[in-house]
Amino acid sequence: MLETRSLADDVLLGYLDVDFGFTDRPAIHVTLGLVLKRVSDRWYIAYYQVTRLD
Secondary structure: OOEEEEEEOOEEEEEEEEEEOOOOOOOEEEEEEEEEEEEOOEEEEEEEEEEOOO
8 A cells, every 4th residue: 555545535545566467478567546435345446557667
């Protein structure tokens, strides 16, 4: 987890460093950005973006 922010009530923004693994090639390191929205007692992904920074 790189950073988190509250955008509004029940809406969060987060940035993560992650590795995506594959069965047929090497893993790649990327930055993942997420916007999460809470509806009742559950969190849902409202938006995500994956960026590969070389």
